[in-house]
Structure formats: C-alpha cells, structure tokens
Amino acid sequence: IDRVDEPVASLLGRFEAAAAQRLAASGTVATPVASRLGNGKPAVTREEWLRKVPFISWTGHLMTNPASILDEERVSLKATDTGVDMVIHLDTAWDNDPRGAEKHAVRELIFPLVLSGEDGAVPVIDEAKLPQHMYAMLAATAGVTSVSVAGDTVDALPVMVPSTKSVFGEAHYSFTLAPTLGFDHAEATGAALPASYGLAAWAPDALLGPAWPAIYAALGSAIHNDYPVIEGLLNAVHLDHSITLEYTPEQMLARGITTIDVTSHVAAVDESSSGRIVTVALDLKANGEHVGSTQERFAIRGRATGNRAPSEAAPFGGAHVEVVDTPRSVLRRVSVKAPDDMTPFAIVSGDYNPIHTSYAAAKVAGMDAPLVHGMWLSATAQHAAEAVVADQGGAQIAGWTYYMYGTVDLNDEVEITVERVGRVVGGGLSLEVTCRIDKQVVSRASAYTFAPKVAYVYPGQGIQSAGMGLDERTKSKAVDEVWRRADAHTRSAMGFSILAIVRDNPTEIVARGVTYRHPEGVLNLTQFTQVALATLAIGQTARLREEGVLVPGAAFAGHSLGEYDALAAYAEVFPLETVLDLVFQRGSTMHSLVPRDEKGRSNYRMGALRPNQFGVDDAHVVEYVESIAQASGEFLQIVNFNLADQQYAVAGTVAGLKALEEDASKRAAERGGKRPFMYVPGIDVPFHSTVLRSGVA
Incomplete structure (x- = not known):
C-alpha cells in the first residue's frame, strides 16, 4: 500500500496481479477459466459460471x-x-x-442476461428485454389462456x-356472476372451518378472484423513473386488501345481475421504507350501477427509497x-389448518402466482417453500365472521379491509378471532378479525356488516299495561321528548293527561265534561288505549333511531291500530300530534258503538282460537264458529285469520265466547290437544267485526 x-x-487488483506473478515465477501452471467467480x-466454462455464480444484478x-x-434440470440456458x-x-x-x-399454471420464468467481459463480474439482467418477460409472467399469473371457475375464457x-383517473390509464374487464361461484370459492376457503360452522353462501372475496386480469393489467401499467414497476414482480407482496359491496351477491343475483363490469387503474405509486407501494383500485358495476369497489396495495420489496x-x-x-364503539366482545374463536397445496385456491381465485404453488418459484423469491395466498386467509376469515354457529351469527360483510403483517406457510395452524367492536348507525356490526400463528398476529381485518333483514311490526290493542314505556324516559332523551309532547297535546287538545292515564290507570276520569269509566282502569278504554300505544310506539322507535340501530328502508307493518x-x-x-288526533277519534268512534253499563263494562271480549288442537282445519273453522254462535244465540265472528289452522282472533259477546271456550276445550280434551282458547286481555270492543260496521257506513 503506497498511495492514498x-x-x-x-x-x-494490484494485489491479485502481484500474487499471480509470484505464482508464475515459482513455476505454478495457470489453468484457463471463464470467471474467477463460481461456487x-x-x-471453468461460461455455462458453469452462469450456473454457479452466487448473484445476478437485477436492475441495480x-x-x-x-x-x-x-x-440443474430446473434451469436451461439459451443463447440470444x-x-x-x-x-x-x-x-x-x-x-x-x-x-x-392441459391445466393452466405458470410453468417457466425467463431472466434475460447480458454477459460481461470482466472475469470478476456477475451476470446482469437485460433491462431492455426484461419487461416483455415480466409482462408474460404477469399474464400467466392472471390466468391468461385459462377458463375461470365462472366459465369465462x-x-x-x-x-x-x-x-x-390515472396517468397510466385504466383497464375494462367483465366477468360472469355465476350462481355457483360463491360455493366453489367456499370449498377452497371456508371449508377449512369446522363442520359445525354453517358457511355463508358467499364471502365478498369471491368477487375479487374473477377480477385478477383487471388487477394485473393495471399493476403492469405503472411506471417509475421511466421503467415498469413490475420489473420487481418476483419481490411483490400483497400489503393489504379492501372491498366494499352495495349489495350482497345473493341480492345481485336476485335482481337478475349476471355480469360484473370492472374498471381498474393505478391510484398511486408511493415510496416507503417497506418498498415501492403500488395501489390498484377497482370499480365494480352491473348494468351501469355501482355495486362495489376494491383496493389492492402491493409492496415491491427491495425497492425502498423512502424513509417512512x-x-x-x-x-x-x-x-x-x-x-358507535362498544365494549369488545369475542363472538367466536376458531382454528383452521392452512392447505398443503394452494393449487385449488389458485384455480378458484384466478390468481396463479407461482410463489404459492411452485417450490422452484418460491426458492427464486427467497423462500424455502410456497407461501399460502394472503387472499386465502382473507376469505377464510370472512367465512369465520359470516358463518352461523349454534344458531348465532349469519351477518354478511359489506366492507372489509384486510391488513397482512406476516407470511403463512403451508399446513400452518391459524387461530381466527372474531370480535364485535361497535355497531353501525343504521344497522349492522363493526367487527375486528385477527389471525394468529403461535400467538403472533399475521393479519387483521376491519369489517362492517350489512344491516340485518328486518321488518318493524307494530302491535294492536291488547298489550297495554299501566306504566308501560315510562321507565325509558330516564334512559332516552328521544323517548322523554315524545312523552312530553304527547302529554302536552292530549292536555290541550283532548282534556286529559296521557301520562297520568298510563302511570296511574284510574278507573274513572273526566275529560271535557265527559266521564269515562272502566273497572280495570281507563287505559283499557279504546280511545285511551290507542293514544297510549301510539305514544309508546313512536317513543320506542325514536329511541331506536336515537341510538343508531333503526334500519332504514326496512319493511314495516302493523296490526289494526299498529298500522297507524x-x-x-x-x-x-304523520307527525306525533296528528296521529294522536286520528287514533283518539278512531277510538272514540269505536267506543260509542259499544253499549256499556254504569261501571263502564261492555258485553264484548276477544279471544284467540286454536282449532288445530281439536281437529278443525282452516276450511271448516268459520263453519265451526258460526255453529257455536247459532247454538248459543250469541254473536261470534272470526275477525283475524292469523295463521291457517293454528290461530284465529274471534270477537263476540261474553256469553258467546264462553260457549266457544267450553266447546273447544271439551273437544281438545277428547283429542289430547293443548289449550285451544284464550282471551286477549284488555279488549272489550269487538274490533274488526260487523258490530262496528255502522261506524264506517
């Protein structure tokens, strides 16, 4: 060393040259070689060098x-x-x-090399030729030349x-929404769950698989520093996955949707400490209507130029x-075993990335064996969240973001934990799904579910009781406001306090100079019953709305008064005050049509008849009731046909209903049936019967 x-x-180099001169001077015979680099x-030869040199230079x-x-048989060298x-x-x-x-698979990888004349150099990837080979690999990975599980070529x-949307352009693609797609996808994913898990017909990720050609087309369009980002395709990992749906796939099929149109584009190319991040966004449409979207983020490892x-x-x-956040609640915890071969999932998902199916490809990418698809565990976790277990669950996922933190090996045991962490305003649950291997988190999902399919059905009279609903006033501002408004309106417009009637249920009150009596309390007089039940219903619904659990767009109905x-x-x-006016007048009209004694008692009641308990079917039940009326000389009429053969509401006189009860009970006892008749409490008006017809004539 004689210089700085x-x-x-x-x-x-000077050291090597001096050493070589000294060896030659001592008589050592030189052996010609192709390169000083080998294993x-x-x-000795150029081929030996290509097979044994430990490294190649890939775009720097x-x-x-x-x-x-x-x-050796896995690698061929072809001169170009x-x-x-x-x-x-x-x-x-x-x-x-x-x-x-005949089966589709990625069967080869081609690395174009430029050979240096320097005997100490490593082979260098030919950057001019590399893109065409990466695009070919991309196409094979996307299933080009295959037929998808949905039947699309x-x-x-x-x-x-x-x-x-993107300087790189956008891709348009369509796939068939086959009715069998959800089942086929579940067979390769959710089937790993225990047999006690009732799998949902669809997991949202079933719609992602057929869209891989659009995803890979967009991924292949991204350019960084005037060079395709897919030069690093072998080092690409799926960072996270997001999907939202406007409708469940079952709803789409029910609406006649058979084709999903996909538009994909690169939404961003970002630098980070984890690699180059490429974001691909997909818009899903059917017949021109937006039905869903996905976002896939890929990290190109080894291309880290950012520090964040x-x-x-x-x-x-x-x-x-x-x-609305709620205390965490574990809904289920289950273990699954990862597949020992990812080929079935590659077929059903349409993603043929060879690092998941080929040991050779996995080794090239720096792994000992193929990795489990990240999307396999995503879909399996979706099924774990959606499955019905012991009659519990069954909610369907509407939005899902899946964060991937670690790799999953073939045959790994994965623990999946599903937790409720909140509720969605308007219906639905907020879920967190965590996947662990040996207690280490490998992935996590944030999800929300569609609102459950519900109907709001409002009951008629017969459910009233003193104090009903008043305890909710201290728990809900909305309920308290409804009762305050109702009481203020009934005081000013009708001359009584609905709060006092519900709270105290007096047997007698005077309103606007009219005395009202009922031996069991005036809450059981129909005009007051109807006002009270309307206030109760509006208050309870207001509380549901206040707490964000009322499902919009649901079916709604009511029995009799319940319709209002x-x-x-x-x-x-109707505003609160308007409906109170309506039902009070409705009740007053009904009340006036029924005679009462000095204690406020009427001669009518209502009961529920179960004719299947004594051998009378739907075709003969009217005839049976009429026969009792004729034999007793009393009024009886079926006014509600609730459930064929099993339940009918019957209005009638006190004596008529007693005769019906006695006859039905005798018949049921003879046949070994259960109690065939019971009174509806708190009703002494023959609602819906011909007795009241004059009130609407």
Whole structure:
C-alpha cells in the first residue's frame, strides 16, 4: 500500500496481479477459466459460471442466482443475440398428471442476461428485454389462456386505455356472476372451518378472484423513473386488501345481475421504507350501477427509497360509515389448518402466482417453500365472521379491509378471532378479525356488516299495561321528548293527561265534561288505549333511531291500530300530534258503538282460537264458529285469520265466547290437544267485526 484514496478494486487488483506473478515465477501452471467467480472456486466454462455464480444484478439490485440454488434440470440456458436467457422450469401440481399440460399454471420464468467481459463480474439482467418477460409472467399469473371457475375464457389481459383517473390509464374487464361461484370459492376457503360452522353462501372475496386480469393489467401499467414497476414482480407482496359491496351477491343475483363490469387503474405509486407501494383500485358495476369497489396495495420489496412506513389503508373497505364503539366482545374463536397445496385456491381465485404453488418459484423469491395466498386467509376469515354457529351469527360483510403483517406457510395452524367492536348507525356490526400463528398476529381485518333483514311490526290493542314505556324516559332523551309532547297535546287538545292515564290507570276520569269509566282502569278504554300505544310506539322507535340501530328502508307493518303507529313511528308519514288526533277519534268512534253499563263494562271480549288442537282445519273453522254462535244465540265472528289452522282472533259477546271456550276445550280434551282458547286481555270492543260496521257506513 503506497498511495492514498485508492479505489478498493484497484488495490485488490494490484494485489491479485502481484500474487499471480509470484505464482508464475515459482513455476505454478495457470489453468484457463471463464470467471474467477463460481461456487467457491473459479468457473471453468461460461455455462458453469452462469450456473454457479452466487448473484445476478437485477436492475441495480443483487439477487441470488436461481441457477445456483435450484437443481440443474430446473434451469436451461439459451443463447440470444445479446447474451443468455436463463429459463427456470417450475414445478406444478400437474407434473405427474398425464393430461397435466392441459391445466393452466405458470410453468417457466425467463431472466434475460447480458454477459460481461470482466472475469470478476456477475451476470446482469437485460433491462431492455426484461419487461416483455415480466409482462408474460404477469399474464400467466392472471390466468391468461385459462377458463375461470365462472366459465369465462381469459384470452388476454385487458388493454389499458386513457383515463382521467390515472396517468397510466385504466383497464375494462367483465366477468360472469355465476350462481355457483360463491360455493366453489367456499370449498377452497371456508371449508377449512369446522363442520359445525354453517358457511355463508358467499364471502365478498369471491368477487375479487374473477377480477385478477383487471388487477394485473393495471399493476403492469405503472411506471417509475421511466421503467415498469413490475420489473420487481418476483419481490411483490400483497400489503393489504379492501372491498366494499352495495349489495350482497345473493341480492345481485336476485335482481337478475349476471355480469360484473370492472374498471381498474393505478391510484398511486408511493415510496416507503417497506418498498415501492403500488395501489390498484377497482370499480365494480352491473348494468351501469355501482355495486362495489376494491383496493389492492402491493409492496415491491427491495425497492425502498423512502424513509417512512407505508400509510395504513382505511378501515371498513374504505367505506364511510358511522360507527358507535362498544365494549369488545369475542363472538367466536376458531382454528383452521392452512392447505398443503394452494393449487385449488389458485384455480378458484384466478390468481396463479407461482410463489404459492411452485417450490422452484418460491426458492427464486427467497423462500424455502410456497407461501399460502394472503387472499386465502382473507376469505377464510370472512367465512369465520359470516358463518352461523349454534344458531348465532349469519351477518354478511359489506366492507372489509384486510391488513397482512406476516407470511403463512403451508399446513400452518391459524387461530381466527372474531370480535364485535361497535355497531353501525343504521344497522349492522363493526367487527375486528385477527389471525394468529403461535400467538403472533399475521393479519387483521376491519369489517362492517350489512344491516340485518328486518321488518318493524307494530302491535294492536291488547298489550297495554299501566306504566308501560315510562321507565325509558330516564334512559332516552328521544323517548322523554315524545312523552312530553304527547302529554302536552292530549292536555290541550283532548282534556286529559296521557301520562297520568298510563302511570296511574284510574278507573274513572273526566275529560271535557265527559266521564269515562272502566273497572280495570281507563287505559283499557279504546280511545285511551290507542293514544297510549301510539305514544309508546313512536317513543320506542325514536329511541331506536336515537341510538343508531333503526334500519332504514326496512319493511314495516302493523296490526289494526299498529298500522297507524307504523306509518307515524317508522315511516314518519304523520307527525306525533296528528296521529294522536286520528287514533283518539278512531277510538272514540269505536267506543260509542259499544253499549256499556254504569261501571263502564261492555258485553264484548276477544279471544284467540286454536282449532288445530281439536281437529278443525282452516276450511271448516268459520263453519265451526258460526255453529257455536247459532247454538248459543250469541254473536261470534272470526275477525283475524292469523295463521291457517293454528290461530284465529274471534270477537263476540261474553256469553258467546264462553260457549266457544267450553266447546273447544271439551273437544281438545277428547283429542289430547293443548289449550285451544284464550282471551286477549284488555279488549272489550269487538274490533274488526260487523258490530262496528255502522261506524264506517
């Protein structure tokens, strides 16, 4: 060493030259070699060098030379006009199948190499030729030349066209929404769950699989520094996955949707400490209507030029939903075993990425064995969240963001925990789903579910009781406000306090000079009953709305008075004061049509008849009731046909209903049936019967 600031290569070069001269001077015979680099010793031939040199230079990054770690038969070297193509022959699940060649798989990787004249150099990827081979691999990975599980032939990746959404353009693609797609997808994913889990017909991710051609087309369009980002395709990992749906797939099929149209584009290319982050966004439409969206973020490892960690994807699939946090509650915890072969999932999902199905490809990518698809565990976790277990669960996912933190190996035991962490305003649950291997978190999902399919049915008279609903006033401002308004209106417009009637249920009151009596309390007089029940219904519905659990757009109905309550409380067709006026007048009219004695008692009641308990069917029940009326000389009439053969509401006189009860009970006893008749409490008006017809004539 006799100089300063000498490059290391020059220093070592002088040392080597001096050593070689000394060896030659001592009589050592030189052996011609192709390169000083090999597997621990110089390579004699150019082919030996290509197979044994430990590294190759890939767009400025050193990577392990595949030929140096794979069996010799897995690597072919083909001379080209500019160097050599290193062809990696991949193993597949079909290698021992006589008709395996007919099955789609990624069967080879081609690395175009430029050979340096320097005897100490490593092979260098030909950057001019690399993109065409990466695009070919991308197409094969997307299933080009295959037929999808939905029956679509994938002829080519969709072509990128100019777009206002992305400088890289956008791709348009369509796939068939086959009725069997959900089942086929579940067989390769959710079937890993215990047999006690009743799988949902669809997991949202079933709609992602057929869209991979659009995803990969967009991914292949991204450019960084004038070079395709897919040069690093072998180092790409799925960072996170988001999906939202406007309708469940079952609802789409029920609406006659058979085709989903996909538009994909690159939404961003960002630098981070974890690698280059490429975001691909998909819009899903059917017949021109938006039905869903997905966002897939990929990290190109080894391409880290940023110093910040990648941002976290938005929760709930990116949907803007209002969630009320609740204490965490574990809904279920279950263990699944990852597959020992990912080929079935590749077929059903349409993602043929060879690092999941080929040991050779996995080794090239720096792993010992194929990895489990991240999307396999995503879909399996969705099924764990949606499944019905012991009659519990069954909610369907509307939005899902799946964060992938670690890899999953073949045959790994994965624990999936589903927790409720909140409720969605307007119906639905907020869920957190966590996947662990040996207690280490490998992935986590933020999800919300569709509102349950519900109907709001408002009851008629017969459920009233003293004090009903008043305890809710201290628990809900909305309920308290309804009762305050109702009481103020009944005092000013009707001359009585509905609060006092419900709270105290007096047997006699005077309102506007009229005395009202009832031996069991005036709450049981229909005009007051109807006002009280309307107030109760509107107050309870207001509380549901206040707490964000009232499902919009649901079916609503009511029994008798309940029709008014449904229209006022749920549909908000009538203001509170208007519906109170309506039902008070309705009740007053009914009240006036029924004679009462000096104690306020009427001669009418209502009961529920169960003729199936004594052998009378729906075709003969009217005839049976009429026969009792004729025999007793009393009024009886079926006024509600609730459930064929099993339940009928009968209005009648006190004596008539007593005769009906006695005869039905005798018949039931003779046949060994259960109690066939019971009175509806608090009703002494023959509602819906011909007795009241004059009130509407």
